Amino acid sequence: MPHVMISSKKCTGCHMCELGCSAWHEGGFQPSRARLFADVNPTTAVIKGHSCLQTGCAKCQEACPNDAIVAREITVTPSGTFASKEKVGDSVTGIVLVVDEEKCNNCGDCYDVCPYGVIHEHPERKVAFKCDLCDGDPQCIAFCQNQYVLAVDLKVDKADRALTAKA
Amino acid sequence: MDFYKGHVLKIDMSTGTAEVEPLNMEWARLYVGGKGLMLRYLWDLTEPGMDPWSPENPLIVAPGPFAGTNVSTCSRVVLGGKSPANGTILDSYCGGSFGSVLKFAGYDLIIVQGCAAELTAVLIKDDKVSFVPAAKYAGMLTADIEAALRADFDPHMTSLSIGPAGEHKLPWACVSNDQYHKAGRGGTGALMGSKNLKAIAVAGTGRVTVGDARAFLEDIERIDTDYILTDSNYWVHEEGTPVLVDVTDGAGCQPTRNYSSGTFKGAGNINSEAFKKIRVKKRACYQCTLACRNFHRINDIEGEGPEYETIALCGSNVGVDDIAALMQFNHLCDEYGLDTISTGNVLGLAMDMTEKGIHDFGLHFGDIEAYLKIPEQLALRTGVGAELAMGSRALAAKYGHPELGMQVKGLEAPGYDPRGSFGMSIAYATSDRGACHMRSFPIGVEIVEGTMPADTLDESKAEFNVTFQNHYAFKFCGVWCDFWAIDYEQMGMLMKHLWKREVTEEEMTQVGERVWNLGRLFNLREGYSKADDVIPEAWLEKPFSDGVSAGKIIGTARFNEVLGQYYALRGWDEDGVPTEAKLTELGIDVRL
Ligand code: SF4
Ligand code: SF4
Numbered sequence: 141m142p143h144v145m146i147s148s149k150k151c152t153g154c155h156m157c158e159l160g161c162s163a164w165h166e167g168g169f170q171p172s173r174a175r176l177f178a179d180v181n182p183t184t185a186v187i188k189g190h191s192c193l194q195t196g197c198a199k200c201q202e203a204c205p206n207d208a209i210v211a212r213e214i215t216v217t218p219s220g221t222f223a224s225k226e227k228v229g230d231s232v233t234g235i236v237l238v239v240d241e242e243k244c245n246n247c248g249d250c251y252d253v254c255p256y257g258v259i260h261e262h263p264e265r266k267v268a269f270k271c272d273l274c275d276g277d278p279q280c281i282a283f284c285q286n287q288y289v290l291a292v293d294l295k296v297d298k299a300d301r302a303l304t305a306k307a
Numbered sequence: 308m309d310f311y312k313g314h315v316l317k318i319d320m321s322t323g324t325a326e327v328e329p330l331n332m333e334w335a336r337l338y339v340g341g342k343g344l345m346l347r348y349l350w351d352l353t354e355p356g357m358d359p360w361s362p363e364n365p366l367i368v369a370p371g372p373f374a375g376t377n378v379s380t381c382s383r384v385v386l387g388g389k390s391p392a393n394g395t396i397l398d399s400y401c402g403g404s405f406g407s408v409l410k411f412a413g414y415d416l417i418i419v420q421g422c423a424a425e426l427t428a429v430l431i432k433d434d435k436v437s438f439v440p441a442a443k444y445a446g447m448l449t450a451d452i453e454a455a456l457r458a459d460f461d462p463h464m465t466s467l468s469i470g471p472a473g474e475h476k477l478p479w480a481c482v483s484n485d486q487y488h489k490a491g492r493g494g495t496g497a498l499m500g501s502k503n504l505k506a507i508a509v510a511g512t513g514r515v516t517v518g519d520a521r522a523f524l525e526d527i528e529r530i531d532t533d534y535i536l537t538d539s540n541y542w543v544h545e546e547g548t549p550v551l552v553d554v555t556d557g558a559g560c561q562p563t564r565n566y567s568s569g570t571f572k573g574a575g576n577i578n579s580e581a582f583k584k585i586r587v588k589k590r591a592c593y594q595c596t597l598a599c600r601n602f603h604r605i606n607d608i609e610g611e612g613p614e615y616e617t618i619a620l621c622g623s624n625v626g627v628d629d630i631a632a633l634m635q636f637n638h639l640c641d642e643y644g645l646d647t648i649s650t651g652n653v654l655g656l657a658m659d660m661t662e663k664g665i666h667d668f669g670l671h672f673g674d675i676e677a678y679l680k681i682p683e684q685l686a687l688r689t690g691v692g693a694e695l696a697m698g699s700r701a702l703a704a705k706y707g708h709p710e711l712g713m714q715v716k717g718l719e720a721p722g723y724d725p726r727g728s729f730g731m732s733i734a735y736a737t738s739d740r741g742a743c744h745m746r747s748f749p750i751g752v753e754i755v756e757g758t759m760p761a762d763t764l765d766e767s768k769a770e771f772n773v774t775f776q777n778h779y780a781f782k783f784c785g786v787w788c789d790f791w792a793i794d795y796e797q798m799g800m801l802m803k804h805l806w807k808r809e810v811t812e813e814e815m816t817q818v819g820e821r822v823w824n825l826g827r828l829f830n831l832r833e834g835y836s837k838a839d840d841v842i843p844e845a846w847l848e849k850p851f852s853d854g855v856s857a858g859k860i861i862g863t864a865r866f867n868e869v870l871g872q873y874y875a876l877r878g879w880d881e882d883g884v885p886t887e888a889k890l891t892e893l894g895i896d897v898r899l
């Protein structure tokens with residue numbers, strides 16, 4: 141199932157992915173509200189990428205007492221290039237986990253279980269917010285665009301732990 | 308408001324207080340941001356003849372309007388004031404992430420004045436500003452102070468900090484951000500040290516708006532593909548600045564053994580090929596897609612750099628071609644907080660004087676053992692460092708050989724000897740902060756592209772320097788990085804988002820010219836004059852005996868003639884003073 145992932149080895153620490161992600165969703169550049177992030181140690185150059193594995197993880201969905209994390213079908217067609225493009229192809233259809241803001245009551249159970257720290261309370265809307273694959277054009281891929289770096293990749297795994305019935 | 312946050316943070320170190328003032332939008336329109344805006348504030352905040360070491364001398368930190376967006380390379384900030392190194396304008400640039408994060412915290416500019424009674428760190432978390440005693444950070448090296456601030460206050464904080472060199476007010480102490488990014492030249496670190504300011508740390512959670520964000524993203528994606536990630540910019544990523552070693556060495560303008568030659572036998576040991584062998588990773592500043600930076604590892608030393616200037620000044624200029632020693636020296640300068648250009652100059656000068664029998668500093672070209680002790684000695688002013696800390700101009704004068712100090716207006720020279728690139732002579736002489744390659748860079752046309760001859764000096768070179776200086780003065784208001792060879796057309800595409808209308812090349816050139824003239828006025832106000840628009844005699848009259856530039860000579864008379872042409876092209880009088888007509892034309896509202 142499609143998800144984006146940062147290669148910690150390739151990542152240069154430019155944070156363009158966070159900038160693109162936040163501007164697309166929030167109407168302005170605000171990395172504190174990005175849905176993925178690169179944790180960079182400036183001195184040692186050690187970088188750890190954090191992003192949502194979608195149905196390959198789905199812990200938020202399991203934890204949610206209100207069934208607010210719902211599975212939706214999505215076709216991902218990145219406008220930018222990415223490392224595994226040859227393998228994955230131009231377009232991938234699968235499931236993305238999104239927050240149903242009507243059902244979410246900001247109880248915070250998912251914030252505690254996310255192993256990557258990429259689902260949080262939205263400071264204004266007071267509901268959970270997470271990666272939604274940008275309606276199929278991931279901005280993090282679009283802006284990790286140095287062709288010699290291409291650290292944000294589109295991955296497709298077979299695991300599908302999403303409780304699709306809850307969709 | 309889009310792009311700008313509209314806020315200036317004014318910090319008074321003497322009282323330990325901070326207040327927020329609205330950004331002067333008229334100045335933002337005339338000077339855009341970065342260098343220009345900093346200079347306009349500097350003019351206003353200072354009295355003529357102010358002692359640069361006095362508490363009144365402001366440290367101004369200014370990102371450009373595009374900081375905090377995804378316009379590549381614009382995370383950079385300028386650190387400004389009146390230079391403690393030489394009393395000219397001080398505008399020193401630093402990559403990293405400070406500029407972007409400052410915008411997220413909500414500010415377009417920081418102005419620090421006054422002096423704290425004890426060593427202090429200033430913490431900015433969005434709209435909260437606090438002053439914390441920094442006694443426990445005293446003497447800390449760059450990596451340690453940054454890590455300590457993150458651990459003690461906020462894991463996301465990024466800081467401008469000084470090392471021991473800044474605390475000891477070494478005139479060329481630098482300021483660090485994210486460990487490897489330095490506001491190197493002109494003594495920004497000394498300025499912080501003189502205020503008892505160890506660090507300014509910032510964390511910001513706010514937003515920078517640009518109007519229609521999705522339309523903006525689409526446009527930037529196109530600009531990045533069409534104009535940044537191009538084949539002609541590829542060297543930035545593939546090589547980075549070490550590629551210049553072969554360029555300058557091949558052209559006979561690589562400073563070697565205190566500028567006594569333009570060619571270095573050991574160049575092949577410290578060029579880009581050599582550094583690629585020890586490269587571990589490519590890295591980037593915040594919001595930069597070019598990723599020029601090289602992370603190296605050799606033996607137990609690892610880190611970013613050295614960049615070309617360090618390789619030239621702390622390598623060939625001091626006779627060192629041992630890559631491991633050079634890595635270590637660079638690392639020590641980074642950690643102690645020293646500008647490597649000035650360090651390599653002073654060291655080369657001391658070695659030269661020792662070998663010429665003028666004075667025995669116990670330093671010899673290529674003597675690695677003594678060399679590796681220098682950064683600490685300079686920073687702490689111990690041993691031979693106590694004397695070398697006076698800088699090239701004073702040191703050379705003290706021992707009766709001013710001609711051996713390679714400096715202009717008291718600022719030590721960077722890694723390009725004008726004898727291999729004649730246009731650099733005018734670039735250095737007219738630079739607003741002393742010997743500097745970042746105001747105009749004839750090396751590009753005279754050596755890299757070969758579209759102008761390297762061994763002639765005439766009016767076309769005067770004109771080239773004027774055009775380049777205006778271009779770069781504007782570029783440094785937007786605070787684009789040098790490594791994006793951005794032209795007016797591309798800057799116009801971005802300015803259109805800022806000013807919400809078409810912006811012409813003429814308008815942008817005029818901003819650049821306005822900034823350049825304001826800088827000139829500041830220097831004149833502070834006592835500089837035509838008599839200071841000079842360069843070391845050796846560059847004009849003493850030809851090299853080896854390399855491709857051997858035997859070539861610029862000549863003082865020729866130089867003076869072209870300098871006069873430069874003044875005329877600038878609309879300045881014979882003494883290099885901007886005329887009333889010029890100032891009016893440019894809309895400059897201050898006068899001498
Ligand atoms: S855009 Fe790419 S290189 Fe930059 S921080 Fe994100 S993953 Fe790393
Ligand atoms: S795919 Fe979109 S929402 Fe998900 S992390 Fe990338 S930019 Fe953010």
Ligand code: SF4
Nearest residue numbers: 380402592595599788
């Ligand atoms: S090109 Fe290099 S120095 Fe310039 S902004 Fe990018 S990473 Fe920083």
